[in-house]
Amino acid sequence: ETGVTQSPTHLIKTRGQQVTLRCSSQSGHNTVSWYQQALGQGPQFIFQYYREEENGRGNFPPRFSGLQFPNYSSELNVNALELDDSALYLCASSLVGGNSPLHFGNGTRLTVT
Amino acid sequence: GENVEQHPSTLSVQEGDSAVIKCTYSDSASNYFPWYKQELGKGPQLIIDIRSNVGEKKDQRIAVTLNKTAKHFSLHITETQPEDSAVYFCAAFNQAGTALIFGKGTTLSVSS
Numbered sequence: 001e002t003g004v005t006q007s008p009t010h011l012i013k014t015r016g017q018q019v020t021l022r023c024s025s026q027s028g029h030n031t032v033s034w035y036q037q038a039l040g041q042g043p044q045f046i047f048q049y050y051r052e053e054e055n056g057r058g059n060f061p062p063r064f065s066g067l068q069f070p071n072y073s074s075e076l077n078v079n080a081l082e083l084d085d086s087a088l089y090l091c092a093s094s095l096v097g098g099n100s101p102l103h104f105g106n107g108t109r110l111t112v113t
Numbered sequence: 114g115e116n117v118e119q120h121p122s123t124l125s126v127q128e129g130d131s132a133v134i135k136c137t138y139s140d141s142a143s144n145y146f147p148w149y150k151q152e153l154g155k156g157p158q159l160i161i162d163i164r165s166n167v168g169e170k171k172d173q174r175i176a177v178t179l180n181k182t183a184k185h186f187s188l189h190i191t192e193t194q195p196e197d198s199a200v201y202f203c204a205a206f207n208q209a210g211t212a213l214i215f216g217k218g219t220t221l222s223v224s225s
Contacts (some may be wrong), residue, residue, distance in 0.1 A: 042217050043213075104149075106158050
């Protein structure tokens with residue numbers, strides 16, 4: 001069973017730039033969720049994708065957007081980067097349906113300077 | 114919206130002792146409560162979970178208890194080992210069942 005994989009592991013960007021983070025789901029999982037984890041905090045929900053459509057969104061501005069592909073892999077795009085966007089971005093996969101266990105990747109550490 | 118509070122924020126124990134971490138949640142509609150362990154440089158790893166139709170669940174040295182009336186759930190680790198040292202997070206799903214709401218985490222240190 002292949003777990004959730006994310007790329008890249010680390011990234012440094014400049015304020016105002018755009019970034020794309022990638023995620024491959026655990027085999028057999030059809031739902032992908034993205035979370036932002038600031039240093040010393042718990043993960044915060046950004047959004048979830050199922051059947052290539054957004055299926056729920058947290059309190060994040062529209063410059064955070066995503067995609068899910070037919071093979072269930074996913075991208076997180078962030079435009080107009082701000083210093084506060086510096087965080088660990090986590091991808092989690094699960095089966096569709098409320099309250100299914102989420103399995104996380106090791107994340108992408110984004111630093112915005 | 115759903116809110117999850119977690120205590121304590123730090124916990125130091127001696128190897129072999131027990132450790133207990135407690136969480137409360139606000140949304141009475143929540144019915145799934147996972148616990149995650151996060152080691153430095155890694156993502157959260159699911160270690161145990163419990164659903165609202167169950168009061169207690171055990172997996173070797175780890176157990177979770179749930180009191181739906183009081184909206185409390187707790188993680189119990191017995192016979193702690195140095196490799197149990199990590200940050201532990203409790204969580205609960207929001208009402209839609211799409212988003213996990215996490216507590217702020219407990220840093221557990223087990224000294225030998």
